[in-house]
Amino acid sequence: MAGDALRAADLPGRGRGLLAARSIREGEVILTEQPLLLYPASLASLPSFCSACFRSLSAAASPCPSCRAAGFCSPSCAAASHPRLLCTALSGGGGNGNLASAAEPHQEPLLFLLSAYSLPEPSLRVLLSLSSAATPPPSDQDPGSLHAMVAALVPPQMLPPGFSPDLTAALLSKDRTNSFSIMEPYRPEVPQPLRKARAYAVYPRASLLNHDCLPNACHFDYADRPGPGNTDIVVRALHDITEGREVCLSYFAANWQYKDRQQRLLEDYGFRCECERCQVESKWKQDDDSDGGDGDDTMEEEEEDGNGGEGGDDGMEQEEGDGGSDSDDDFPHSYFFVRYLCNHGECYGMLAPLPPLPNGEPSHVFECNVCGNLKNEDEIDAPDGGDSSMAD
C-alpha cells in the first residue's frame, strides 16, 4: 500500500528525508497527500480557477459574495469558500486598500501569508514544523514590510493569536522551501519558461522529500480531474527502489546545467548538492573553466516557471540532443534523460511509468507529468529518444 512505502529518517547533512520502507516497484504510487495549505498563485489567476478546488472555471462560475474577486465552480466549493483573511484583503475589509493595490512583487507572498494566517492553529503548527529556507529572502520580500502590509489589509480582531513580525518571517521561510506548484493546464503553444502555476500547495509529508539531480521519483497533480482529491499530490517511483534507499524528487527541471542547479539549491534551499550527477558534472565545469568551455553544452539553462521557484517546479526542459553528443564516459547519466524526460513537442516534462499491473508486472507505459501524454516504453527507448506518443 502507498501508505507504508515510506518512512521518515534523520539523514546526516540533509535534515529529514523519506526512505523506502520496503522495496518499491517502478511506477508505484508511493505517496498521495492532501494539501495542508493551498493558495492562488497570483491575483491574475483568480478569475480563471475556482478559489476552493482550483479547477479551471467556466463562464458560469459564481463570484464570492464577500470579495467578488474570487469565484467558485459549484455550490459545494462556494460553501467551502476560501481563506477568510485572503477574502477580507481582497474585499478591502481591512480599511487600508485591498490586496490588488499592493505592488506586484508583494502580491504572491501576501497571498501566501493571508492564506497561512487563516489556517486553524494545529495546521499552522504543522506548517511551522517544516524546514526553513536557510538564506535571506529576496530584497523585495522583506518580512517586516510584508508583515505591516498584512496588518493593514486585515482588521486587528481577525488576526490570529501570535501574529507578529517573527511569525511572519518564519512563515515566509517555510513557503520558499516547501511549496509545490499546481500548474495551469498544459498548452503546447506556451513555451516552458512562460508556463504558470495556478496555485501553490504545501504537503507536509511530501515536503520531507529531499532533492537529487537524478531523482528516483516524480510528482503529478491532476487538478482538473473530476471528483475529490484533485489537488492531492501523487508521487510515483521512476524505477524500482530498494528498501532503505532515500526517495528524492528534483526540485526543478532535471536538465539544468550544473552551475544553475548549484546556484538555485544554494540560494533557495541553502545546500550544496553532492549527488552522483553533480560529482560527475562538477568536473565538466572545471574543464570548462580551464579550456574555454565546450564540454558542458549538453545542458541548457531555463528560466523559472513563473512561480518564484518554491518547492516543486513541475517544468522540465530538454537539453539539446538528449545529451547524445557526449560519450557514455563523459555523460554516464544520458540514459536518464532518454528514458525519463518527455520530448513531446515543447513539453519536456518528466516521464514516470504508470503503476504496475494487477499481476505485479510493470506497465511499460510512461506518463508525462507536464503534458500528460502516454508513451510505450519501446518508443522511449528508441535510439532517437522516441517521439511517437500513444493516443491519449
Ligand SMILES: C[S@@+](CC[C@H](N)C(=O)[O-])C[C@H]1O[C@@H](n2cnc3c(N)ncnc32)[C@H](O)[C@@H]1O
Ligand atoms: C523540502 S525540504 C526537504 C526536507 C528537509 N530535509 C527537512 O528536514 O524537513 C528542503 C530542505 O531539505 C534540505 N535538502 C534537500 N535536499 C538536500 C540534499 N540533496 N542535500 C542536502 N540537503 C538537502 C535542504 O535544507 C532544503 O532546504
